[in-house]
Amino acid sequence: MNPSNEQASAASKNRALLPLLVLVTLALGWILLPFYGAIMWGAIIALLFAPVYRLLLVRLKGRPTLAAAAARRRAGAG
Secondary structure (H helix, E strand, O other): OOHHHHHHHHHHHHHHHHHHHHHHHHHHHHHHHHHHHHHHHHHHHHHHHHHHHHHHHHHOOOOHHHHHHHHHHHOOOO
């Protein structure tokens, strides 16, 4: 095989990859659509309490499990 054939083969594989990537992305979005609200609220809560967790991690001398439990308790869960 000469270099021009190898380049053409690589280019055709790249052209086939993009539509496949778009199709898989759309399929994943379609599957996750019913869970949109729960995923969004989870992300919002995680972003809001990340600073609390980091503060508690420092105050609890680097104990991640205890800091996570305290942050969760502070969030009102459990």
